[in-house]
Amino acid sequence: MSKALRIVFAGTPEFAAIHLQSVLESEHEVVAAYTQPDRPAGRGRKLTPSPVKELALQHDLPVYQPKSLRNEEAQQELAALKPDLMIVVAYGLLLPLEVLDTPVHGCINVHGSILPRWRGAAPIQRAVAAGDKESGVTIMQMDKGLDTGDMLLKVTCPINNTDTSQNLYDRLAELGGPALQKTLNMIAEGSLQPEKQDDSLATYAHKMTKEEGQVDWNKSSWELDCQIRGFNPWPVAWMLQDASQPEKRTRIWEAQSLEEPLDEQATEAPGTILQASRDGIDIACGKGVLRLKKLQLAGSKAMNVLDLLNSRSEMFKPGVVLS
CATH class of the missing domain: 3.10.25.10 (Formyl transferase, C-terminal domain)
Incomplete structure (x- = not known):
């Protein structure tokens, strides 16, 4: 590996925290974590930090929780961290072009499907509900479209006839960490070979509704x-x-x-x-x-x-x- 990357990590739920842990265990340096603002939870509606925030604080990482990344102040705050790369996993905020262009190597996303199948918010649930036989994780270079960027690395796994979306979620979380570490090393070495997505094969994973x-x-x-x-x-x-x-x-x-x-x-x-x-x-x-x-x-x-x-x-x- 030619050099350790300065990484800003952006994510919110447990799926994202699992991937943050994998980056913390790598040779690269996480300089800050971005996550959604604390939300009310439980019967008492007490403000509760996200799993990513909890993990970041355990490792003494600076935590940023802007309501939006569209304003200049938030963008300057990110630029001041001088990141080589931003990793985005189920963050929940849209990243404007100014943010995508800030890190030296741009922003990458860990997506819970084999792109271009199931772009969007609920790829894991939609894959199971549609009866797909296979799923996986795609590490993708982010661009201004919705999950339309070049694919950097893909790993696959079968969907069994008894799998719930929770079962598949857990399995993909296990696959995603090592895949992300491998991608980071390839970025540092300059050995990545990005692959364009075939837009004609894309499907959209709408959020689930009751x-x-x-x-x-x-x-x-x-x-x-x-x-x-x-x-x-x-x-x-x-x-x-x-x-x-x-x-x-x-x-x-x-x-x-x-x-x-x-x-x-x-x-x-x-x-x-x-x-x-x-x-x-x-x-x-x-x-x-x-x-x-x-x-x-x-x-x-x-x-x-x-x-x-x-x-x-x-x-x-x-x-x-x-x-």
Whole structure:
């Protein structure tokens, strides 16, 4: 390695803190951390620092928490740090061109997908919800577009049929740290070979919303299986058992697609409860059967189906058609 880089790190959630830790363990020098302002959290709504801020303070790093990087004062503050490179991981603020151009080597981003697939805010959740078979981490040179910059390094991993977005999140966090360290060394050595993205292959990963978590029984059981896993642990997929009570949502924490239902089940209308047993509650779908295994009724805690049937079996009688 020709020289240690002076690095400014910008990030906010735990995913970012994991990558900050990997940089702190490298040969490079982190001179400051940028993160979102403290937010109210918990029942007492007490101002709480982000995981990145907590880690930075543990290592006696200066912490900056501007509400925006568009004003001249914030930009001068960054320039005074004389960074060789800025690393951005789930920071949550847009970086104007003036900021992108400040470090000697510009700004790089750790993105939780194999670009150009799933540009945007929720690449991990969208990959699971869409039924993708593969995901990964892309280290990217940032430009003025949204996740459109040149790709510097990519690492991949499979998405298993039982993965939730949390499982995949954890796996990508483990992959991203070593990939980031390798990228930093290549920047210091001048050995990077950036790769342009093919914009025609790009898809956009919109933020997840609670409303789109509602299941549609006309879809195939596999599509619903993917949706439920992609929305776990947030915002959680849900269903209505009674259309006249839209405020009473039943959250679906765990389900399993039964791709080949019995012949006598295949003719039932989508949304029909086929059977309820200790193994799960089987629901007819547009194609296949979805077995519900862990549910959370409105105003209650999440329960596996066996416990739920012991107390609320009348709600899940075979033949009932869900909303």
